[in-house]
Amino acid sequence: MSKKVTVxxxxxxxxxxxxETLPAALVSLTELPHLTLLLVGNEQMIRDQLGEQLAxxxxxxxxxxxxxxxxxxxxxxxxxxSKKDSSMRVAINLVKQGSAGACVSSGNTGALMATAKFVxxxxxxxxxxxxxxxxxxxxxxxxxxxxxANIDSSAEQxxxxxxxxxxxxxxxxxIDNPTVGLLNVGEEEMKGNQQVKEAxxxxxxxxxxxxxxxxxxDICMGDxxxxxxxxxxxxxxxxxxxxxxxxxxxxxKQCFSSNLLSKLSAVVAMPVLKAFKQLFDVxxxxxxxxxxxxxxxxxxxxxxxxxxxxxxxKVAAVEIENxxxxxxxxxxxxxxxxxxxx
Amino acid sequence: MSKKVTVxxxxxxxxxxxxETLPAALVSLTELPHLTLLLVGNEQMIRDQLGEQLAxxxxxxxxxxxxxxxxxxxxxxxxxxSKKDSSMRVAINLVKQGSAGACVSSGNTGALMATAKFVxxxxxxxxxxxxxxxxxxxxxxxxxxxxxANIDSSAEQxxxxxxxxxxxxxxxxxIDNPTVGLLNVGEEEMKGNQQVKEAxxxxxxxxxxxxxxxxxxDICMGDxxxxxxxxxxxxxxxxxxxxxxxxxxxxxKQCFSSNLLSKLSAVVAMPVLKAFKQLFDVxxxxxxxxxxxxxxxxxxxxxxxxxxxxxxxKVAAVEIENxxxxxxxxxxxxxxxxxxxx
Numbered sequence: 001m002s003k004k005v006t007v008x009x010x011x012x013x014x015x016x017x018x019x020e021t022l023p024a025a026l027v028s029l030t031e032l033p034h035l036t037l038l039l040v041g042n043e044q045m046i047r048d049q050l051g052e053q054l055a056x057x058x059x060x061x062x063x064x065x066x067x068x069x070x071x072x073x074x075x076x077x078x079x080x081x082s083k084k085d086s087s088m089r090v091a092i093n094l095v096k097q098g099s100a101g102a103c104v105s106s107g108n109t110g111a112l113m114a115t116a117k118f119v120x121x122x123x124x125x126x127x128x129x130x131x132x133x134x135x136x137x138x139x140x141x142x143x144x145x146x147x148x149a150n151i152d153s154s155a156e157q158x159x160x161x162x163x164x165x166x167x168x169x170x171x172x173x174x175i176d177n178p179t180v181g182l183l184n185v186g187e188e189e190m191k192g193n194q195q196v197k198e199a200x201x202x203x204x205x206x207x208x209x210x211x212x213x214x215x216x217x218d219i220c221m222g223d224x225x226x227x228x229x230x231x232x233x234x235x236x237x238x239x240x241x242x243x244x245x246x247x248x249x250x251x252x253k254q255c256f257s258s259n260l261l262s263k264l265s266a267v268v269a270m271p272v273l274k275a276f277k278q279l280f281d282v283x284x285x286x287x288x289x290x291x292x293x294x295x296x297x298x299x300x301x302x303x304x305x306x307x308x309x310x311x312x313x314k315v316a317a318v319e320i321e322n323x324x325x326x327x328x329x330x331x332x333x334x335x336x337x338x339x340x341x342x
Numbered sequence: 343m344s345k346k347v348t349v350x351x352x353x354x355x356x357x358x359x360x361x362e363t364l365p366a367a368l369v370s371l372t373e374l375p376h377l378t379l380l381l382v383g384n385e386q387m388i389r390d391q392l393g394e395q396l397a398x399x400x401x402x403x404x405x406x407x408x409x410x411x412x413x414x415x416x417x418x419x420x421x422x423x424s425k426k427d428s429s430m431r432v433a434i435n436l437v438k439q440g441s442a443g444a445c446v447s448s449g450n451t452g453a454l455m456a457t458a459k460f461v462x463x464x465x466x467x468x469x470x471x472x473x474x475x476x477x478x479x480x481x482x483x484x485x486x487x488x489x490x491a492n493i494d495s496s497a498e499q500x501x502x503x504x505x506x507x508x509x510x511x512x513x514x515x516x517i518d519n520p521t522v523g524l525l526n527v528g529e530e531e532m533k534g535n536q537q538v539k540e541a542x543x544x545x546x547x548x549x550x551x552x553x554x555x556x557x558x559x560d561i562c563m564g565d566x567x568x569x570x571x572x573x574x575x576x577x578x579x580x581x582x583x584x585x586x587x588x589x590x591x592x593x594x595k596q597c598f599s600s601n602l603l604s605k606l607s608a609v610v611a612m613p614v615l616k617a618f619k620q621l622f623d624v625x626x627x628x629x630x631x632x633x634x635x636x637x638x639x640x641x642x643x644x645x646x647x648x649x650x651x652x653x654x655x656k657v658a659a660v661e662i663e664n665x666x667x668x669x670x671x672x673x674x675x676x677x678x679x680x681x682x683x684x
Contacts, residue, residue: 136586136589137589138589138592148527151527151533151534151535152535183578184578185490185493185573185574185577185578191493192493192574193493193494193574215578215581216577216578216579216580216581216582216583216584216585217581217582217584217585217588218585219582219585219586220582220585220586220588220589221585229578231527232527232534232535232575233574233575233578233579235527235558236525236526236527236557236558236571236575236579237558237575237578237579237582238558238582239557239558239559240558240559240561240562240579240580240582240583241558241582241583241585241586242558242559243558243559243560243561243562243563243583244478244561244562244583244586244587245586245590246559246562247478247479247480247562248587248590248591248622249590250480251618251621251622252594252618255614255615255617255618255621256611256614258614258617261613262613262614264610265607265610265611265613265614266611266614268606268607268610268611269598269607269608269610269611271603271604271607272597272598272600272604272607272608273597275597275600276593276594276597279593279597280590280593
């Protein structure tokens with residue numbers, strides 16, 4: 001049996017708040033028998049909406065009151081200053097205190113990142129946290145970071161991203177020495193900007209399984225386990241990929257409903273179309289990790305529904321089980337010590 | 343009737359050379375009655391492979407001999423120095439001399455950009471050329487630049503890209519005042535790196551129809567005509583989008599061939615699947631423009647087949663008909679003069 005895990009869920013977060021976080025909580029408790037959930041938010045509202053469910057789950061479901069909510073458009077600095085009793089902040093505090101092994105929030109990314117960094121601090125040797133998530137590939141998936149925590153990243157920071165990404169994949173996927181690629185405009189060594197060229201050198205000299213530069217289409221190719229880039233490029237590429245995926249799926253739907261004959265063929269093809277739609281259901285990929293912190297923080301998409309949020313809770317559980325922050329911390333210490341000795 | 347247009351085709355270029363460029367030439371001559379083609383390359387080889395076709399097309403098809411070929415992996419500096427009689431260079435020379443209104447090449451992008459810049463020079467007021475191409479959207483397509491001609495771009499260069507992209511779309515799409523968006527990680531004004539923030543200011547103060555920041559998924563959304571970014575981000579995003587498109591299309595194929603029942607439904611759905619496949623046929627989008635030069639140069643994808651190359655020739659013809667470089671030049675002059683007066 002898996003070891004017990006406790007996740008703090010920012011129940012007030014996301015575009016839909018309690019109406020999606022609470023059903024997600026109940027789904028997760030059913031699916032993951034080793035899970036305990038701390039629901040953070042307005043206690044009265046949560047109690048009212050849960051009704052009999054609260055008593056049913058006993059010790060596995062606890063409400064932690066928080067009087068404030070972080071809005072989607074608030075600046076990180078304002079949130080840090082004036083939202084000290086927000087559901088987001090309280091959820092992160094629970095991780096800091098050790099009451100929860102991870103927290104999950106669908107709230108404002110900038111505020112989540114700033115609060116997590118302020119409360120939990122980064123791992124020694126890591127300058128800034130990064131956002132990492134698996135993306136679909138021909139062979140399963142590829143983990144890409146940074147997906148938007150940072151705008152400009154130095155070569156040293158890109159190197160740190162590689163180190164963290166590699167260890168995360170090692171921990172949760174059980175791949176012994178994950179391959180790492182550095183995102184660039186071409187595979188030739190002469191190409192790329194200054195940061196990328198310097199990062200190439202740092203990575204070549206590192207103990208990581210660095211395979212060199214990769215291009216945008218290598219993300220989905222599946223021949224590399226971890227793809228490293230700065231948050232500006234990572235975030236824009238991710239959203240561009242999401243945009244064209246939505247376009248393709250909606251065009252397919254349109255093609256199948258353009259006339260009577262195509263509508264009939266859609267009926268025949270329905271099982272196949274359903275299987276296809278599930279393959280590219282973005283909710284399956286919900287739950288990006290803020291790595292580089294002394295604790296586990298999972299960012300769920302703002303527009304998440306219960307299925308998406310339940311998936312983010314699953315990601316949190318897997319990272320707790322595999323002790324991801326401590327593993328990253330040990331690996332960073334080991335590599336930094338080795339660099340010091342050179 | 344459209345005015346007559348002459349296009350110089352780098353017949354030796356691309357992964358498949360003459361075996362795809364020559365059929366593409368014949369297709370284009372058939373489809374575009376106002377087109378004259380100058381086939382640039384090894385005269386004997388072209389003559390042998392064309393056979394009777396050469397005489398058939400009379401003055402509309404001429405061979406221009408060139409003794410060298412630019413290889414895909416040669417550096418731009420080496421090509422500039424030692425490939426002065428390459429099919430690529432000779433084709434660009436024909437544009438310079440006014441013998442052709444445009445040239446089309448599926449050759450090495452770096453070499454093409456460097457040679458075009460060296461031979462044709464940039465438009466006064468434009469620091470560096472950029473690569474622009476339409477990408478599919480929910481409402482037709484969105485023109486995106488720079489797709490990889492430049493690695494780092496200053497705010498002033500991003501501003502110039504916007505100016506050129508806007509005028510190109512005005513010229514070829516007949517949109518009076520195209521909307522322009524600046525690619526960023528969020529729509530809030532506080533986000534983004536230094537170049538992007540400065541470019542935002544320049545664009546806000548310009549006469550362009552600037553709608554502010556757009557995100558990666560806005561490329562396919564269709565609510566903006568021109569999306570501006572630097573070549574590093576543009577190239578990586580483009581390739582990431584190509585990668586996931588291939589993944590989705592191949593997954594759909596797999597879903598339809600997973601068992602006997604799904605194979606049967608594929609037979610029924612065949613007309614729909616064909617229509618869908620055509621929608622996302624990348625060959626339809628082949629033909630990226632190198633803009634900012636005193637002449638028209640169209641880059642065709644290295645792996646292009648005849649259908650893709652014929653499409654690039656069509657793009658060249660449209661740009662000649664609409665006198666794109668002169669229109670960009672006038673617009674740049676007008677705007678620079680207005681800026682000087684402020």
